[in-house]
Amino acid sequence: MIKWSGILAAWILAGQALAQGHQLSGDQVVVNSRRHWQNWVYAPGTLEFTAEGGVRAHQLRKNINATADIVDYLRLYTPNTLAKKEPEELTLLDAVQAGSNRQGVPLALDGDPATYWEPSPPSEGVDLATQWWFVVDLGRFVFAKKIVLKFVDEELGDPFLLFDVLVSDGTKPARVVGATTPEYKTVMRLLQPNKSQRLFEVDLQGENPEVQSEGLRLVQVVVNGSDFGRGREVTQGVYAVLAAGEQGAVEYYKRLADGREIQVDLDIYRDLPAERQGSIHYFRRERPRLAELEVWTEGDEILSGTLARRGTASAPLQTLSLGGFIDGDLESFSRPFVGVVSLGAENDREIFFDLGSFFWIDSQRLAYGPFHATFGDYNLEFSDGARAADGTL
Structure with missing residues (x-):
């Protein structure tokens, strides 16, 4: 009875370990499966898991x-x-x-x-x-x-x-x-x-x-x-074996006395003497x-995934949502500076984005909607998240 209890306890512990993102094996903590990695805390969209239990950073691409x-x-x-x-x-x-x-x-x-x-x-x-x-x-x-x-x-x-x-x-x-x-x-x-x-x-x-x-x-x-019905000219033999839906126009020509030819209707062509019957042109329908x-x-855009990565978008003096800045829709918008009238304080008009993970950035673009005001002048600053001695970024 004691032996069976021990086995049951071992299974319970193993199940708890799996739910925590690892497996206990002797004196080792093993992380070797997709199920393990998915229980770890990470910024969604930044990692990829292989079927074999490997993990790699999600690739951000150019062009x-x-x-x-x-x-x-x-x-x-x-x-x-x-x-x-x-x-x-x-x-x-x-x-x-x-x-x-x-x-x-x-x-x-x-x-x-x-x-x-x-x-x-x-x-x-x-x-x-x-x-x-x-x-x-x-x-x-x-x-x-x-x-x-x-x-x-x-x-x-x-x-x-x-x-x-x-x-x-x-x-x-x-x-x-x-x-x-x-x-x-x-x-x-x-x-x-x-x-x-x-x-x-x-x-x-x-x-x-x-x-x-x-x-x-x-x-x-x-x-x-x-x-339409004159997509490409083909020979009579090719025309004959085309599917009915691909058979296009057939043009009939009358031969003139000087050797030139003019297009005529089939009924007229049939009534012509043999020496006046000119060439016949066959066409495949246009497809x-x-x-x-x-x-x-240019490449993968990073800012749009900020909220999905559990990052943040904020303006210090406003509580309004800033999702309109990063949703890829020029008709949606945010007003981060509504009611801000002071021009003296440095951070009165600051917008702060925490991307939710660490990235190398190649370029930055701003797009303004046609009916919205623009930033007449602004500074763009980046941080890798490291803290200064006073605790600021």
Whole structure:
């Protein structure tokens, strides 16, 4: 009976050790599993645990594609339009609006060149640009250096014949009272029909020379033109084996006395004498397919994760929330200096951020909303958390 009690006691102690983030083994304290590490206290988002029980610092990257982590940011600061969903319910589709084939847009954001967004066949008599478009919300405001569009390889489809790329910082136009949609700026407009170019890079570094980037949150692609049933000319043999949905137009030509040819209807062609029947041209239908949309930025942004890391954002003389400073939304804001009228005290207008962990910082950017006052003059100070002799940072 005593022996069994001893075994039971050992199991209880072992269970308590596991819950505390370690395991007792003889004269050793062992930490060697994901379950152990997850019971330690650390700033969320700063560590990664391997399946083998290892632990490493979360990597902060330079030159990132901001479409790769859209869902992470939507879950971190969920827009009001998605407030009815729990963060874990959000998917990449929640970041997309589209006039055609909305379900397919995430395939142009998945990093796979073999998947793509292809607009659905348009309605006749309706402007193509009002149907073939989509918008991607990056989940936060970024300083973008370039936008890249990659179309599928030739055997898979065609590039867009004519299209525009527009961007928005997410704010509504000031000149339109009661506006409900963001204001967009055109950063690329293709004016010549395109049949062959499958890679487009939109350089944004000249848009704002001071920061060598363009501040944006939304990217819109609008297709303005298509060759529809005349995507690419093929031989009669190739045309015959195409699927019915890929068989495009067939053009018939009448041969003139001087050797030139003019296009005619099939009925007219059939009635022509053999010597006047000219060439016949066969076409595959256009297959407009965008494989990837990429938005390249300076790198991972640190400040937005402050509160999730259990850091703080505060202004000494205010109790108002400062979350609007770091949520990636230019339309949300905080007023940290409401009621502060003294210009004499050094710290009257101080904003303090504890990032929640230690970081090496490459650069700093400020973005002001279009309707908000700016900091006319300010000092930016950093600390590694070390204390001076008087206890201050």
